[in-house]
Amino acid sequence: KNFLQASNPGLFENDSDVLWQQGHVPETIAYHSRVGINTDAPDEALVVCGNAKVMGRVMHPSDSRAKQNIREVDANEQLRRITQMKLVEYDYKPEFASVTGIKDT
Numbered sequence: 422k423n424f425l426q427a428s429n430p431g432l433f434e435n436d437s438d439v440l441w442q443q444g445h446v447p448e449t450i451a452y453h454s455r456v457g458i459n460t461d462a463p464d465e466a467l468v469v470c471g472n473a474k475v476m477g478r479v480m481h482p483s484d485s486r487a488k489q490n491i492r493e494v495d496a497n498e499q500l501r502r503i504t505q506m507k508l509v510e511y512d513y514k515p516e517f518a519s520v521t522g523i524k525d526t
Contacts, residue, residue: 444451457463459470480487513526 440454441450441452443449455463455466455468457468457470460468485491513521513523515526517523518526
């Protein structure tokens with residue numbers, strides 16, 4: 422394994438404490454835990470508390486650039502399936518809303 426080296430000597434106790442490592446694809450790095458920006462308690466793979474600026478594309482699984490064999494489906498069959506879905510409404514828990522900045526819970 423090729424581990425990234427900290428630019429600040431003494432930042433890591435030893436190589437076993439380093440979770441950042443070179444990715445399998447060239448010019449990538451991997452971190453095998455949760456990452457928090459402006460938070461020390463991330464509860465997801467990546468939590469950004471604040472604004473994020475992207476100088477390029479953001480690819481998402483629902484993005485058509487990530488799909489192939491796109492075709493129309495039978496609308497009546499899909500509506501039948503939708504009527505079988507369980508629909509719910511909910512309120513966010515106050516502790517979640519306050520951390521994420523949600524005002525209308």
